[in-house]
Amino acid sequence: MNCDRSVGAGVLAVSRGYRKSWCAVACGAVIALTASAQDARAGAIRFLVAEFPGQAQHHDSYVLPLSDPAAIAHARELIKSGLSAGAPIVVAEIAAGANGINRNYLAPGSPPWSWHVTRFESFADFTIEILDGWPGYVEENAERWIANTGGYIGFWTYTVVAELPTGDYDADLDVDLDDYAAWKRSFGSMTDLSADGNGDGNVDVADYVVWRKSVAAVGLVSPASGQRGAVPEPTAALMATWLAFLMRMRRVPR
Ligand SMILES: [Ca+2]
Ligand SMILES: [Ca+2]
Numbered sequence: 058m059n060c061d062r063s064v065g066a067g068v069l070a071v072s073r074g075y076r077k078s079w080c081a082v083a084c085g086a087v088i089a090l091t092a093s094a095q096d097a098r099a100g101a102i103r104f105l106v107a108e109f110p111g112q113a114q115h116h117d118s119y120v121l122p123l124s125d126p127a128a129i130a131h132a133r134e135l136i137k138s139g140l141s142a143g144a145p146i147v148v149a150e151i152a153a154g155a156n157g158i159n160r161n162y163l164a165p166g167s168p169p170w171s172w173h174v175t176r177f178e179s180f181a182d183f184t185i186e187i188l189d190g191w192p193g194y195v196e197e198n199a200e201r202w203i204a205n206t207g208g209y210i211g212f213w214t215y216t217v218v219a220e221l222p223t224g225d226y227d228a229d230l231d232v233d234l235d236d237y238a239a240w241k242r243s244f245g246s247m248t249d250l251s252a253d254g255n256g257d258g259n260v261d262v263a264d265y266v267v268w269r270k271s272v273a274a275v276g277l278v279s280p281a282s283g284q285r286g287a288v289p290e291p292t293a294a295l296m297a298t299w300l301a302f303l304m305r306m307r308r309v310p311r
C-alpha cells in the first residue's frame with residue numbers, strides 16, 4: 058500500500074490503558090478511535106504538553122485544554138508518574154489561528170502559537186507516523202500540517218508535563234490582579250480566549266467567577282505592592298456591556 062502524506066478524519070492512534078475502541082487500518086498501522094472525544098472549547102483545565110523528560114530536542118510545548126474527567130485524571134497521572142502511567146501521547150484536533158490559549162511556555166514570554174487545539178481525541182501509546190512532529194514544526198506552516206494530517210497531531214515524544222494555574226489569564230503562571238485586568242481587557246471576546254476560564258468559547262462573567270475562586274484558594278496578592286488585598290468586583294459599566302452583548306446575540310437570526 059502506497060502511504061502518502063495525507064490521511065482522512067479516521068484516526069490515528071493506538072491506546073493502552075485509556076479508552077480502547079479499535080476501528081481501522083491505515084498505511085499498515087492499526088488505529089483506534091475514542092468514542093467520547095471532548096470538544097476542547099468545553100475544557101476548563103489547561104495542561105502543558107512538552108517533550109518526554111530528559112529527551113528534549115526541540116524545547117517547545119503547547120497547551121491542551123481538557124474537560125473530560127477521565128482525561129484529566131490520566132493527564133494528572135502522567136504528570137505524577139511519567140511514562141510509566143502509559144498512553145503518554147496526546148492525539149488532538151487542531152485549527153490554524155491563535156486563540157490566546159495555546160502558547161509556548163518553554164520560550165521567554167510564553168509567545169502564542171498561530172494554531173491551537175480544538176478537540177481532544179485520546180491518549181495513546183503510539184500514533185501513525187504522519188502525526189509525529191513538534192509544535193514548532195506545525196508553527197512553520199499550520200495550514201500545510203492540517204492539509205496533510207486531516208487536522209490532527211500526535212507527537213511521538215511529547216506528553217503532559219504540567220497543569221497550568223486556573224485563572225492565569227495573562228499566562229505568567231500565577232493568579233493575581235493582573236489576571237483580573239486581562240479578563241476585563243478581553244471581556245466579550247470570542248477570539249482571544251486567554252481569559253475564557255470555563256472554556257465555553259467566550260470571555261464572560263463566568264470566567265470572572267473562575268478567577269475569583271482560584272484567588273480565593275490562595276489569597277489575592279497585588280503584583281505592584283506584594284500586599285494581600287480585597288478581590289475586585291466587576292463594575293456596573295462592565296456588566297452593562299455584557300448585558301448589551303447578550304441582547305445583540307439574541308437578535309442574531311438562526
Ligand atoms: Ca497570571
Ligand atoms: Ca502575575
Ligand SMILES: [Ca+2]
Pocket residue numbers: 252253254255256257258259260261263264
Ligand atoms: Ca467563558
